[in-house]
Amino acid sequence: MKVTVVGAGSVGASCAEYVAIKNFASEVVLLDIKEGYAEGKAMDLMQTASLNSFDTKITGSTNDYSKTAGSDVAVITSGIPRKPGMTREELIGINAGIVKEVAGNLIKHSPDVTLIVVSNPMDTMTYLVHKTTGLPKNKIIGMGGALDSARFKYRLAEALEAPISDVDGMVIGGHSDTGMVPLTRLATRNSIPVSAFLSEDRLNQVSEDTKVGGATLTKLLGTSAWYAPGAAVSALVQAIACDQKKIFPCSAFLEGEYGLSDISIGVPAVIGKDGLEKIVEIELNDAEKAKIQESAAGVTKTNGLLEL
Numbered sequence: 577m578k579v580t581v582v583g584a585g586s587v588g589a590s591c592a593e594y595v596a597i598k599n600f601a602s603e604v605v606l607l608d609i610k611e612g613y614a615e616g617k618a619m620d621l622m623q624t625a626s627l628n629s630f631d632t633k634i635t636g637s638t639n640d641y642s643k644t645a646g647s648d649v650a651v652i653t654s655g656i657p658r659k660p661g662m663t664r665e666e667l668i669g670i671n672a673g674i675v676k677e678v679a680g681n682l683i684k685h686s687p688d689v690t691l692i693v694v695s696n697p698m699d700t701m702t703y704l705v706h707k708t709t710g711l712p713k714n715k716i717i718g719m720g721g722a723l724d725s726a727r728f729k730y731r732l733a734e735a736l737e738a739p740i741s742d743v744d745g746m747v748i749g750g751h752s753d754t755g756m757v758p759l760t761r762l763a764t765r766n767s768i769p770v771s772a773f774l775s776e777d778r779l780n781q782v783s784e785d786t787k788v789g790g791a792t793l794t795k796l797l798g799t800s801a802w803y804a805p806g807a808a809v810s811a812l813v814q815a816i817a818c819d820q821k822k823i824f825p826c827s828a829f830l831e832g833e834y835g836l837s838d839i840s841i842g843v844p845a846v847i848g849k850d851g852l853e854k855i856v857e858i859e860l861n862d863a864e865k866a867k868i869q870e871s872a873a874g875v876t877k878t879n880g881l882l883e884l
């Protein structure tokens with residue numbers, strides 16, 4: 577399994593590190609436009625191999641896509657992150673051009689690649705890749721929901737005063753401060769609905785804290801987060817590499833599912849060797865349906881800013 581990660585910045589390097597530590601990929605190529613940067617990150621990471629007991633070979637490349645040839649999976653993290661006070665949507669002007677060019681270069685050298693889009697605004701960047709590359713829809717996956725769900729579980733565990741391993745929950749909808757839809761009704765602590773333990777007010781607080789999870793970290797860090805994003809991407813890469821058929825909420829191109837079409841947005845999906853193998857349609861109640869429609873309207877508005 578050969579994995580390419582474009583963008584050797586915070587998220588790209590974190591993703592490469594988690595992929596390597598999990599030891600399922602033979603090769604990881606880090607690529608960045610900044611001279612020597614990916615080579616430096618790759619060398620630094622390789623010097624952790626004997627300490628962290630992995631055999632994955634990590635190499636770096638300054639914008640030479642021939643080094644990425646034959647990649648099974650490629651992750652796009654290239655572009656700018658937001659600063660405190662900004663929304664993800666404000667990044668579209670710079671990141672759209674970068675993502676479009678990077679996706680084209682990757683496919684030229686790896687026509688059978690599965691792309692995982694991370695750069696923000698992620699749902700719109702995923703839509704852009706669908707509209708401009710001609711890759712089959714199962715081979716384009718937007719990463720947002722896996723991260724948002726991890727943050728939801730963190731907030732649920734905090735409220736429940738329970739270990740995170742006891743908690744399950746999922747966030748669907750757009751990967752934005754207002755568009756996320758944490759499914760509190762379906763969240764559980766060891767199979768017991770969390771509403772058995774938490775008041776409606778506390779659950780609403782968990783939901784709101786989850787939605788602004790990225791903004792909260794951006795305010796604390798001065799730039800956006802990278803450990804949990806890197807771990808979330810590596811979980812998707814592993815699900816593909818090891819044909820795990822796990823369900824993650826991912827930004828998928830919808831053609832009628834959830835009553836939506838011509839949009840990429842977060843919905844539960846089975847991830848395995850063929851990429852996004854199946855969209856899972858779950859029964860939503862009227863309030864959840866209204867939230868997903870509202871979220872989709874926001875993503876569609878941002879998509880309208882693309883020059884397609």
Ligand SMILES: NC(=O)c1ccc[n+]([C@@H]2O[C@H](COP(=O)([O-])OP(=O)(O)OC[C@H]3O[C@@H](n4cnc5c(N)ncnc54)[C@H](O)[C@@H]3O)[C@@H](O)[C@H]2O)c1
Nearest residue numbers: 583585586587608609654655656657694695696698719805
């Ligand atoms: N989807 C998510 O859940 C999620 C999570 C975290 C971050 N992000 C997004 O991921 C992106 C990267 O975040 P980061 O914190 O790693 O930023 P960063 O600035 O640390 O790294 C970005 C890297 O991209 C490189 N780059 C820029 N243009 C390039 C090009 N044309 N080709 C190759 N490399 C190029 C830069 O040189 C830089 O090293 C941002 O857009 C951020 O908003 C998304």
Ligand SMILES: O=C(O)C[C@H](O)C(=O)O
Nearest residue numbers: 658664696790791800801
């Ligand atoms: O918040 C951001 O801008 C980065 C990312 O989308 C995140 O959720 O951490």
